[in-house]
Amino acid sequence: MSRKAAALAVATVFSVSLAACGNGNGSASSGSSATQSASPSASAPATSAASASASDGAAAEDFSKKYDSPVTLTIGRQGVSGNNLPAPDTLESNDYLKYIQNKLNVTIKYDFSVEDTDAFNQKVNLAIASGNIPDVMIVSQDQFTRLAQAGLLEDLSGLYDPYLSPLIKDYYSSFGDRALKTAKVDGKLMALPNTNIDGNYQLLWVRKDWLDKLNLQVPATVDDLEAVAKAFKDQDPDGNGKNDTFGLLGDSHLFQDGGFFTFDPIFNAYHSYPDSWLKDASGQVSNGSIAPETKQALGRLREMYASGVIDKEFLTRKSYDDNAGFVSSGKAGLVLAPWYAGWMLSDSVKTDPKADWVPVPAPLDADGKRNVIMSSPASNFLVVKKGVEHPEAVLKVLSMEYQGLRLLDSDAANLYKDKGVSWLNWPFNLQLDYFDSVARSAAAYKQALTSNDTSGLKPWQLATFDSVKKDAANPKQDMPSFANSLAYYTGGTALESDKFNRIDPAYTGQTETSLKRGANLTKLENETFLKIITGQAPLDDFDKFVSQWKSIGGDQITKEVNDAVK
Amino acid sequence: MxxxxxxxxxxxxxxxxxxxxxxxxxxxxxxxxxxxxxxxxxxxxxxxxxxxLDNFNYMFSLPDSRQVFVNTIAIAVMKIVAGLAVPFVFSLLLHEAANAKFKRTVQTIVYLPHFLSWVILSGVIINFLSLEGIVNRLIEWFGGNPVMFLQSNHWFRVVLVTTDVWKEFGWGTIIFLAALTGINPSLYEAAAIDGANRFQRLRFVTVPGMVATIVLLATLSFGNVLNAGFDQIFNLYNPIVYQSGDIIDTYVYRAGLLEAQYGLSTAVGLFKSVISFVLIAASYGLATRFANYRIF
CATH class of the missing domain: 1.20.5 (Single alpha-helices involved in coiled-coils or other helix-helix interfaces)
Structure with a gap:
């Protein structure tokens, strides 16, 4: 007991001195080492508790148990811009908060809520610097790191199992340990991360009606893709007698997580992952931008551009708007975009009712796999101030919030029913879902559709299923239903494919040098790659790019990333 | 008083x-x-x-910074020269036009683009210069091969200067026309009596009468050598023409606002301001000397 108290005191002293110093680099490192050395004795029992299985259903204490005497939690979080709560309700006083209060006897009091992202970050940074933070905050990755280093956070390791609902534990365990790992510091759970669901990578969306018209097969490889694009461009698939259709649309970004019209799938088919940090055979982490595979992929894109298969003017398109215009006016039949492009693609049916978009996991590599890089599993963190009287109340509120949000508790079903109120008005704006949420729901819709039985659906899936059902009965008649169905159902089903080879990048953050020099590296890369693809520079300029990239900061960043991964 | x-x-x-x-x-x-x-x-x-001075050191170590300065000065100088020559010639031609109604109509029409913003004009220009655009159609009609003007480092500066001159020469024309009306008509009459033909009157009366205005405008535009036109370039460029079209202002915008390199972009901006200040001071000195132009 006395040792624990002493360790706490040491940590507190350091966190106070850290807060006082503000910007000294030296004090930051000494602060973190102090918490490190102080921590094992302080939380040894808690760590062992956390290692118990997360999906263990039998909770020691029910997450929904009401407190006898009222508990108050102060909170600081980002506000809701353009909030549509019916008057006189506000973010600080609404039925969701009352629901939590009724269920748990926990009152949420807003210390601050700021709508503008920059202003909010400033507010949080100020709070961190002063050491005076609310009981609960939802913060960014680097704010979380600084809070943890300053020793301002409560260790949640021991509370995870007894106080979190099975639903949320299920969400986390669907990520393996990838999600929770992001919130662990020295093996201790110092925050609850949000979960970024799977599916940000691009599918190949093809107009099936055009394929049929030209007697073509659904493309699988890069060669197929090129052949289909050529046919779509030259053989007048829309049958208007004019040479006005595109092969493959493109975007000057070339590659981007969740990008529309970007060429990621073509790079990935050559095992090239530009801008991603991956471990190579020797265990070293290196950047995919300078890998020899990237040169191969660029060479292929260069050929495709030269032969006119890729839109010759993709560089001067005002990225999204122009391309989306070609899609909706029925001039393009090949689009590389994520599952949620369904909403955009549905527009083309207005001009051509025959338009039939099919998403496929393509192009495939030599082994028949569609390689994809997974997005970082978490980006926001729910943190609890150290020394809060009832830290478990935070987990209970989050659990109850999701019971209500996912309509598992019938008492919550009537809160703002059919008002379209943003879920962000719940106290904790921490988005949680299954890793494979989209594919999982799509499978459930399919099951319910074929068996005509909705009993297998979860309450939160019913609204979307209505759209799917409506569209299945009368295809393409009701536009909102069709759009929902094309994204959630058609697009979602494609994510189930076993052709996907999901690759976990070794590192996703920013290092000191990449923050400072990264922009210039990106510029060099973008400029070089675009010149190579459009034929304004020879393919061998790639080798020059590699050495230049290394010398103006790339080598330094690689070193820092390798240090961070160790 | x-x-x-x-x-x-x-x-x-x-x-x-x-x-x-x-x-x-x-x-x-x-x-x-x-x-x-x-x-x-x-x-x-x-x-x-x-x-x-770390930010300045880094600025000069960047491979881009040289290119950005060269682009800025090249584009600005081309714009200044063309922006003086075209309105000068045009105002001379217009001045010779006898029909006052025709003169006023033309003047209004060429003056109009001045009031359009580059955001709007860039859309028009991108359309005109696209592969299916009117310019390439014309080239094809004459048997040439289509050119991708906005993706070519060869053509990009030409496009910038041409479109800038097209947008602004009506405005410049007004100043020159004002200077033209300032020339004493009795000089023309005297020249005519002496037997000078139209071209000779232009050569020996009009041009000498305009020299002061030209020198003044030219020296004053010195201060603008580092302002190559952010709005225009920002709305027309793309990564592939950074090589020929990226200027200090677009670079500062990207580095400072998009990539949050505040120190670096302020350093670049400050560097530009210092040079601009020297140039403005010099041009004022020159203007005083050659054109007797004084503010104070």
């Missing part, structure tokens, strides 16, 4: 302008300290780390 109470009202009328100047031009000057700091918005100007 001035009694005291009169001066007081003049000063009062000046006050709003002075206040705006202090608020928006003098106060922000303290922000240039960011150029010497490793600036973090959360720490603010006063608490960010002081790094001396």
């Amino acid at each position: 001035f009694n005291r109470s009169f001066v007081k009202y003049y000063h009062l009328m000046l006050l709003p302008g002075i206040l705006l100047l202090i608020l928006f031009s003098i106060v922000p000057m303290f922000g240039v300290t960011i150029a010497f700091e490793d600036f973090m918005p959360t720490k603010g100007i006063f608490r960010s780390e002081w790094v001396g």
Whole structure:
């Protein structure tokens, strides 16, 4: 007991001195080492508790148990811009908060809520610097790191199992340990991360009606893709007698997580992952931008551009708007975009009712796999101030919030029913879902559709299923239903494919040098790659790019990333 | 001539302008300290780390910075030269036109694009210059091969200068026309009596009468050598023409606002301002000397 108290005191002293110093680099490192050395004795029992299985259903204490005497939690979080709560309700006083209060006897009091992202970050940074933070905050990755280093956070390791609902534990365990790992510091759970669901990578969306018209097969490889694009461009698939259709649309970004019209799938088919940090055979982490595979992929894109298969003017398109215009006016039949492009693609049916978009996991590599890089599993963190009287109340509120949000508790079903109120008005704006949420729901819709039985659906899936059902009965008649169905159902089903080879990048953050020099590296890369693809520079300029990239900061960043991964 | 109470009202009328100047031009000057700091918005100007000339060192070590300065000066000089020559010739031609109605109509039409913003014009220009655009259709009609003007480092500067001149020469024409009306008509009459034909009158009366205006405009535009036109380039360029079209202002915009390299972009901006200041001072000196132009 006395040792624990002493360790706490040491940590507190350091966190106070850290807060006082503000910007000294030296004090930051000494602060973190102090918490490190102080921590094992302080939380040894808690760590062992956390290692118990997360999906263990039998909770020691029910997450929904009401407190006898009222508990108050102060909170600081980002506000809701353009909030549509019916008057006189506000973010600080609404039925969701009352629901939590009724269920748990926990009152949420807003210390601050700021709508503008920059202003909010400033507010949080100020709070961190002063050491005076609310009981609960939802913060960014680097704010979380600084809070943890300053020793301002409560260790949640021991509370995870007894106080979190099975639903949320299920969400986390669907990520393996990838999600929770992001919130662990020295093996201790110092925050609850949000979960970024799977599916940000691009599918190949093809107009099936055009394929049929030209007697073509659904493309699988890069060669197929090129052949289909050529046919779509030259053989007048829309049958208007004019040479006005595109092969493959493109975007000057070339590659981007969740990008529309970007060429990621073509790079990935050559095992090239530009801008991603991956471990190579020797265990070293290196950047995919300078890998020899990237040169191969660029060479292929260069050929495709030269032969006119890729839109010759993709560089001067005002990225999204122009391309989306070609899609909706029925001039393009090949689009590389994520599952949620369904909403955009549905527009083309207005001009051509025959338009039939099919998403496929393509192009495939030599082994028949569609390689994809997974997005970082978490980006926001729910943190609890150290020394809060009832830290478990935070987990209970989050659990109850999701019971209500996912309509598992019938008492919550009537809160703002059919008002379209943003879920962000719940106290904790921490988005949680299954890793494979989209594919999982799509499978459930399919099951319910074929068996005509909705009993297998979860309450939160019913609204979307209505759209799917409506569209299945009368295809393409009701536009909102069709759009929902094309994204959630058609697009979602494609994510189930076993052709996907999901690759976990070794590192996703920013290092000191990449923050400072990264922009210039990106510029060099973008400029070089675009010149190579459009034929304004020879393919061998790639080798020059590699050495230049290394010398103006790339080598330094690689070193820092390798240090961070160790 | 001035009694005291009169001066007081003049000063009062000046006050709003002075206040705006202090608020928006003098106060922000303290922000240039960011150029010497490793600036973090959360720490603010006063608490960010002081790094001396680090940002300037890095600026000169970047492979881009040379290119950006060269582009800026090349584009600006081309624009200044063309922006003086075209309106000068055009105003001479227009001045010779006999029909006053025709003159006024033409003047209004060429003046119109001046009032359109580059955001709108860029859309029009991109359309005109696209592969299916009117320009390439014409080239094909004459048997040429289509050119991708906006993706070619060869053509991009030409496009910039041409479209800028097209947009602004109507405005310049007005100044030259004003100078033309300032030439004493008796000189023309005298020249005509002496037997000078139209071309000779142009050569020996009009042009000498315009020299002062041309010299004045040319020297004053010196101060603008580092302003190559952010709006225009920002709306027309793409990564592939950075090589020929990226200028200081677009670079500062990308580095500072998009990539949050506040220290670096302020350093570049400050560097530009210092050079601009020297050039403006020099051009004022030249203007005083050659054209007898004085502000003070």
